Amino acid sequence: MRLNRLDLIRHGRFQDFALDFGQAEPGRPDVTVVYGANEAGKSTAFMAWLDFLFGFQGASPYAFRHERRELLVGAQIETPDGRLDLRRSTATAGSLTDPNGNIIADRRMTDWLFGLDRDAYRTRFSLNDTVLREGGKEIAQAQGDLGQLLHAGASGLSGLSDALTAIEGEVAGFHKKGGKKTTANEGRNRLKELDAELRNVRLDPRAFDRLAKARDDADAAFSHADAALADARRALKLREAADRRRDMARRIAAMEAELADAPDGPDLPAEAVARVASAAEKCAGAEESLARARANTDAATARLAVLSEDPVGQQVAAHLATLDSAVFAEGEPLVPRVLTNLSDLPRRRGDLAGIRDAMAGLAARLTGTDADPGPIVLAKGTLGALRLAADDVRTSRAALDGETRARLSAEADQGERTDPPEGLDRLADALQLWHQAPDPHDSLLALEAAQAAVAHQTAGLPAGWRELAEAGLPEVAEIEAVTEAVQRAESDRTARARAEQEAANAREAALKARDTLAGRPDIVLDVRAAESRARRDQAWDAHRAGLNAETADTFAAAMRDDDAIQSRHASTAEARLRHSASEAELDARTTAHAEKHAALVAAEVAAGEAADAAAAMAVRLGLPATAPVKALRPRRDGLAEALRAARQAEAARDTADKLGAERLARLGALREALGASEALPLDDRLPAIAERALVKLKDQKTAADGWRNARKTIDRMTASEADAAERLSGFQTALATLLAGLWCADFDAGRVLGCLPDMEKLAELDEQRRQLDHRIEAMESAIASFEPLVRPLRDLLGLTDVAHPSELLAMARQRAAQAEKTAQAVAAERKQLDAASDAGRGAEAARAAGRAEIARILAGHACDAAADPVDMVNRLEARDRLRRSLREARAAFDAEGGDFDPDALAAEEADHDPVRTDALREDVGEADRQRDAALERRSQAKQSLETALAGDGGTAPDQERAALVETLRQGGREALARQFGLLAARSALRRFRQAHRGAMIEATEQAFAGITGGSWPRLDIQTVGANERLVGLRHGEPVAVGAMSTGTQGQLYLALRIAGHAQFVAEHGPLPFVTDDIHETFDDDRVGAALRLAASMGERGQTILFTHHRHVVGLARSVIPSVNVLEIA
Amino acid sequence: MRFLHAADLHLDSPLRSQALRDPDRARRLQGASRLALARLVSAAIEEDVAAVLLAGDIFDNRVGDVTSRVALATELRRLSRAGIATVMIRGNHDALLDYTRYGPLEEGVVILDAARPTLHVRGVAIHGIGFEERHVASSLLPRYPAAEPGLVNIGLMHTSLGGAEGHDPYAPCSEADLLGHGYDYWALGHIHKRFERRSETTLAVMPGIPQGRHAGETGRGSATLVEIDANGVRAREIALGAVAFETIEVDLARAASLGERQELIARALRSAARPDHEIAARLRIRGAGTLAAKAALAQRLAEEACEEIEGVHVEAVRLVSAPERIAPGVVAELAALMKQDAETVGFRDAALALLDDWRTAMPPDVAEAFDPDDIDALIAEGLDAVIARLTIEDEPA
Structure with missing residues (x-):
């Protein structure tokens, strides 16, 4: 990279300032000295370069003239991608752009800087005095990248070496041969424990089989014991039955003897004893009842003879009942009413006279004369209407007075007339539209983001990507098919090549084996044997024809040869078989090889076709035809994403444009509403002007609205006043109508209201008078209707008309009560007489029924008539019980025989051995114990199996085991992988040390000697304990860096950077080397030397030196004639 | 029916x-x-x-x-x-x-x-x-x-x-x-x-x-x-199953700290949880950075992340440890030398002999895991693991 121009557009004190470094000239050192006095902005420019490269950091100290968000730097740089004009803003994303605002991906800048970050670039390529010294110390102490290079032989890489040792420790912590405390070993031990636990808790199939067999065996043993017990029990039962039958036979014989003395006859019916006793008891009771009935009849007849009844008293009672049931008027009993009226009537007549006097007094007070109260009394309805009408008149008059006073007050407060303003609504509408206009900020941000996305997505795509994408991208499936076809074809080709090679190798081996066998001289093949035999036969034929010594010798020789060959032929039969097999093997291998070769050729053709398809696809996606198939899918996705991003960016731009146009239109409408004056600005100031104008118009409208509202109020009051006057007139007319024709027709509303209490009192008294008249009339009527009803009583009792009704009634009630009492006594005696007769007849019937029942029960048995029937039936009942016992005993005897073998039972009955039964009982007890034991064993076996089956199994330890195995697998894989990494790293570290040892020291030494004019000709690395330090050698003596002067230290640190610069440029490429007044502590000679070194650096890449010393500029011009000098004013 | x-x-x-x-x-x-x-x-x-x-x-x-x-x-x-x-x-x-x-x-x-x-x-x-x-x-x-x-x-x-x-x-x-x-x-x-x-x-x-x-x-x-x-x-x-074995891929490349890595792991595990059966999760972790060389720590982190997640446990953690790119330097050079060495016939034979030793030394159930047919995969895995470890050792503390 090279910096052609640095643009300080808005940065620090600068505004649109540029430092133009021009173009590098071939063959001349690319060195620029930038001079600026103190405070000229030299350091600002120095830092601006870093901000351009790496972006602005946090709160910038250069944001004092311009706000931070407005800071902007730019540069023209030479890059591997060409000469570029770029800008860097403070945006959090997409801060690097081209002049058109297109976002440049940060990774491009990272590529141009060979991956160096801000700190690394500062340490190596961008130095001020502080960075020079602090970084230099770190380098000298083997820290940082340059430090590591400098000390690569030993401590410089100690940090990395330590890291590898740490990794090694971690790997060994997992697994180490013979290690006891390793994760793997501890895991192995735990797995063993878990396996043992699993063996215990799991019910594995073999354990199940054992438990199932134990259960089956116990089941069989139990069956056997159960059968034995059943046999013993059967023998005992037989013996016990025989014992019981012997006893039963003896009891049966005794009962038969007893029955022989009992009376004959059939068995008694059921309940015979109880029924006979009951019938005898009923006969005795009936005799007693008959005697009592006869005595009662005699007593009642005697009492009736002395009783006499009163017929007149019974008539009086009938008339009294009629009188008591008589009613008056609305169903009220007549007798008590008449008695009450006779006492109340005089008092009611006195009350009526008092009311009439009060009414006369009130009439006189209302009219002023002694007028008859009758005409003066008015109905209650009339009085109510008069009160309402008079109240209405009084209320409506008061309302009219109030309306009049309010109207007069409003007219006094109205004030002067004001008219409403014009154009207010239009201006308000225009302003509202303006406020509702969408904010373009969001759309601009969206546009910016979309453009950033486009830049991001298009980074790395070829120039014509859009055309490629819009021409139609292949489907993913298509690409996958091509990719898969290539991979499959390649895999197939590889497999077939391997197969072909294997077939070739096999054929070669077969050929070699065949040749080896064929070359063995000891093997005589069939052909050779046949040839030998033919030669012998030929010699024989020649000898038989010639029969001379020569043919004989020839034949003998041929025969010997043939014998030898045939002998060898016979002894090498197995070898010949191997030879034949090798021939066959060779043929088979040759055929197989030919087939594999043909398959390989076909696979290569197929691979070629697949590669052609992939190449066509690559070209379609803008990739080189040779691009690997793995690149197709990412490129296709990249193109699709780029096209999508581009379309989104276009949509975002359209949106932003539309919003801008809309905003301008609404501003125009606003200016029209303000009067369309050209003097009004058509920009963001216009809404404020409109707001102020709108406030004024609204104030004016408020005043006009106030006057108009007051006028409307007065009009409403005037109308209301007229309504009140009209209502008063109506109410006055209604009152006059009500009064017309009455004795008070000339009264006004006030007088009516004043007289109404007396008029209402008079009406109330009149009502009381009428009610009392009615009541007295009713009382007199009741007394009049009573007399005809009491007349018959007077006659029956012999009383005169003057007797008071209450006296008459008392006498009548006494006579009636006495007559009733006598009649009741006669009726009671007659009833008792009838009851005694009925009881006598019932007793006679009961006695007859009891005698008949006894006769029925004892029928068929010879009975003495004089004998007690109860004793007789008891004797017969005892006989019947004995008969039943005998039958039951015989049935039980038969039942005891049960299902037993009759012969066996008879034999047992015949066997009177007294101990046999007990012996059999002991046999049963023993069999029972045996069975119980077998049952328990079976139960235990079943329980064992069921317990095992009901267990949880090995779920818990198995889960722990699985988790542990998984942990060991994953941990093991990771540890082994790191072991591989370690293997590679250790080897790489060895090679690195060998390659770099001393190179950095040598380069630094040369630079340092150059700057110091040879005063410090050599550098060395000294070991101090576990560390190393850089020392300078002066006059052969080592001097530690800390012991050097400040200037010399700075020169050493610069020398380190120069050496590092040379190493970096050689390995990666040039980057601008920029310093800011690092020669502060150098004397002129050493500044000159440093500048010479700068010139040599300028031959490898661009060097820029900022300084505020004029003499440094002069020195630079003298040392580097072609130096470029710039000034910051 | x-x-x-x-x-x-x-x-x-x-x-x-x-x-x-x-x-x-x-x-x-x-x-x-x-x-x-x-x-x-x-x-x-x-x-x-x-x-x-x-x-x-x-x-x-x-x-x-x-x-x-x-x-x-x-x-x-x-x-x-x-x-x-x-x-x-x-x-x-x-x-x-x-x-x-x-x-x-x-x-x-x-x-x-x-x-x-x-x-x-x-x-x-x-x-x-x-x-x-x-x-x-x-x-x-x-x-x-x-x-x-x-x-x-x-x-x-x-x-x-x-x-x-x-x-x-x-x-x-x-x-x-x-x-x-x-x-x-x-x-x-x-x-x-x-x-x-x-x-x-x-x-x-x-x-x-x-x-x-x-x-x-x-x-x-x-x-x-x-x-x-x-x-x-x-x-x-x-x-029917009470527990399901699942392989869960997790990319930790975006995580800056150990805590973030654990959170990403927890998120992946949470998304795997099911209400009606347990998940035995095999985590395949990519982009683990320095964690790639610390398998025990990665295992602990994953198990801790899983503690609060109902119905999920970590069956195993597999770290995809191959560093995507090694910066130039000693380790990169060593890595290249290791890979060269691993491709030689001599190395392969030595590895096979070692594998045979281990097979012999392990209990039979465990020995099944050391299949000679897996030798290439084991070598590749081991190289990746050791290189990752060296890369981390080489990083500044």
Whole structure:
């Protein structure tokens, strides 16, 4: 990279300032000295370069003239991608752009800087005095990248070496041969424990089989014991039955003897004893009842003879009942009413006279004369209407007075007339539209983001990507098919090549084996044997024809040869078989090889076709035809994403444009509403002007609205006043109508209201008078209707008309009560007489029924008539019980025989051995114990199996085991992988040390000697304990860096950077080397030397030196004639 | 009419998760396969199905515990009490289904085999032939009865079909042959990932494992509810798994601090949480910066981030540690040298010898993880891890 121009557009004190470094000239050192006095902005420019490269950091100290968000730097740089004009803003994303605002991906800048970050670039390529010294110390102490290079032989890489040792420790912590405390070993031990636990808790199939067999065996043993017990029990039962039958036979014989003395006859019916006793008891009771009935009849007849009844008293009672049931008027009993009226009537007549006097007094007070109260009394309805009408008149008059006073007050407060303003609504509408206009900020941000996305997505795509994408991208499936076809074809080709090679190798081996066998001289093949035999036969034929010594010798020789060959032929039969097999093997291998070769050729053709398809696809996606198939899918996705991003960016731009146009239109409408004056600005100031104008118009409208509202109020009051006057007139007319024709027709509303209490009192008294008249009339009527009803009583009792009704009634009630009492006594005696007769007849019937029942029960048995029937039936009942016992005993005897073998039972009955039964009982007890034991064993076996089956199994330890195995697998894989990494790293570290040892020291030494004019000709690395330090050698003596002067230290640190610069440029490429007044502590000679070194650096890449010393500029011009000098004013 | 179809219960097979070294979590999840079985039975009763179809591998040969059989019988008893038949076939893991050795399972349970290949349930013909030996190398399809005309025909088969990654070939059978056999529905088993295949007349469903057991068996396991009526055959999933293994990608490149990294992890875990089952999350972390070389710290951060999230636990943390770009310098140069070295035959042979040593030293279950075929991946992983570590060591404190 090279910096052609640095643009300080808005940065620090600068505004649109540029430092133009021009173009590098071939063959001349690319060195620029930038001079600026103190405070000229030299350091600002120095830092601006870093901000351009790496972006602005946090709160910038250069944001004092311009706000931070407005800071902007730019540069023209030479890059591997060409000469570029770029800008860097403070945006959090997409801060690097081209002049058109297109976002440049940060990774491009990272590529141009060979991956160096801000700190690394500062340490190596961008130095001020502080960075020079602090970084230099770190380098000298083997820290940082340059430090590591400098000390690569030993401590410089100690940090990395330590890291590898740490990794090694971690790997060994997992697994180490013979290690006891390793994760793997501890895991192995735990797995063993878990396996043992699993063996215990799991019910594995073999354990199940054992438990199932134990259960089956116990089941069989139990069956056997159960059968034995059943046999013993059967023998005992037989013996016990025989014992019981012997006893039963003896009891049966005794009962038969007893029955022989009992009376004959059939068995008694059921309940015979109880029924006979009951019938005898009923006969005795009936005799007693008959005697009592006869005595009662005699007593009642005697009492009736002395009783006499009163017929007149019974008539009086009938008339009294009629009188008591008589009613008056609305169903009220007549007798008590008449008695009450006779006492109340005089008092009611006195009350009526008092009311009439009060009414006369009130009439006189209302009219002023002694007028008859009758005409003066008015109905209650009339009085109510008069009160309402008079109240209405009084209320409506008061309302009219109030309306009049309010109207007069409003007219006094109205004030002067004001008219409403014009154009207010239009201006308000225009302003509202303006406020509702969408904010373009969001759309601009969206546009910016979309453009950033486009830049991001298009980074790395070829120039014509859009055309490629819009021409139609292949489907993913298509690409996958091509990719898969290539991979499959390649895999197939590889497999077939391997197969072909294997077939070739096999054929070669077969050929070699065949040749080896064929070359063995000891093997005589069939052909050779046949040839030998033919030669012998030929010699024989020649000898038989010639029969001379020569043919004989020839034949003998041929025969010997043939014998030898045939002998060898016979002894090498197995070898010949191997030879034949090798021939066959060779043929088979040759055929197989030919087939594999043909398959390989076909696979290569197929691979070629697949590669052609992939190449066509690559070209379609803008990739080189040779691009690997793995690149197709990412490129296709990249193109699709780029096209999508581009379309989104276009949509975002359209949106932003539309919003801008809309905003301008609404501003125009606003200016029209303000009067369309050209003097009004058509920009963001216009809404404020409109707001102020709108406030004024609204104030004016408020005043006009106030006057108009007051006028409307007065009009409403005037109308209301007229309504009140009209209502008063109506109410006055209604009152006059009500009064017309009455004795008070000339009264006004006030007088009516004043007289109404007396008029209402008079009406109330009149009502009381009428009610009392009615009541007295009713009382007199009741007394009049009573007399005809009491007349018959007077006659029956012999009383005169003057007797008071209450006296008459008392006498009548006494006579009636006495007559009733006598009649009741006669009726009671007659009833008792009838009851005694009925009881006598019932007793006679009961006695007859009891005698008949006894006769029925004892029928068929010879009975003495004089004998007690109860004793007789008891004797017969005892006989019947004995008969039943005998039958039951015989049935039980038969039942005891049960299902037993009759012969066996008879034999047992015949066997009177007294101990046999007990012996059999002991046999049963023993069999029972045996069975119980077998049952328990079976139960235990079943329980064992069921317990095992009901267990949880090995779920818990198995889960722990699985988790542990998984942990060991994953941990093991990771540890082994790191072991591989370690293997590679250790080897790489060895090679690195060998390659770099001393190179950095040598380069630094040369630079340092150059700057110091040879005063410090050599550098060395000294070991101090576990560390190393850089020392300078002066006059052969080592001097530690800390012991050097400040200037010399700075020169050493610069020398380190120069050496590092040379190493970096050689390995990666040039980057601008920029310093800011690092020669502060150098004397002129050493500044000159440093500048010479700068010139040599300028031959490898661009060097820029900022300084505020004029003499440094002069020195630079003298040392580097072609130096470029710039000034910051 | 409805049927509930499941397979590959692998009853009592444990979950392979490092996270289950936590005793509480292990206690909670150790019975996950039994819980899936219980849910299967409850679902069958709730959906009032005519029969439950189990297409093999009810048990797991690696467990070999007869109490697993009792657990199965206990659950199937619920089905028989509800009047629901259970029809099953033996898979390659079902030695415990041996009636001769262990007795019958439960009333209403029918095991179809070559001797009794067909059962009729409410007018539906259900056909099946289970495994009679541990490994069946050839297709069982030719031995299946022909479809019964006029009836709905369902087939149960335990098969690897044309082959599936991670599954040995058992009773291989082409999908075309299967769909062309004339049955209406094929209830398949063996492959642990669910999928459906359909022709015009036939639907075949591989229901997958109801309870995934490790990070390779992701997603929540299920059974398949099959509805058959005049409109044809339809299938829908009924989720059963108590815990689902999920891989969650997290990019921490934007995080500036450890706290921000933890928050991004927590956010990703929160978004993975589900109300009705637990998530065993395998985190794949990219852009972890210095954290990439501190696996233990990354694990702790992730577990702490997970503490407040209901129903999610961290199964494992995988750090994608390859630095995207190494700045020029010593480490970059070392990294280049390491990669050069790793590509040599000598290095590869040394690595293989090392791997063999480790295989020999580890318990057999663990040794399986050191597969010589993985040597390239292990080398690449190791180089990335060590380079990342060196990069961090090289950074200024």
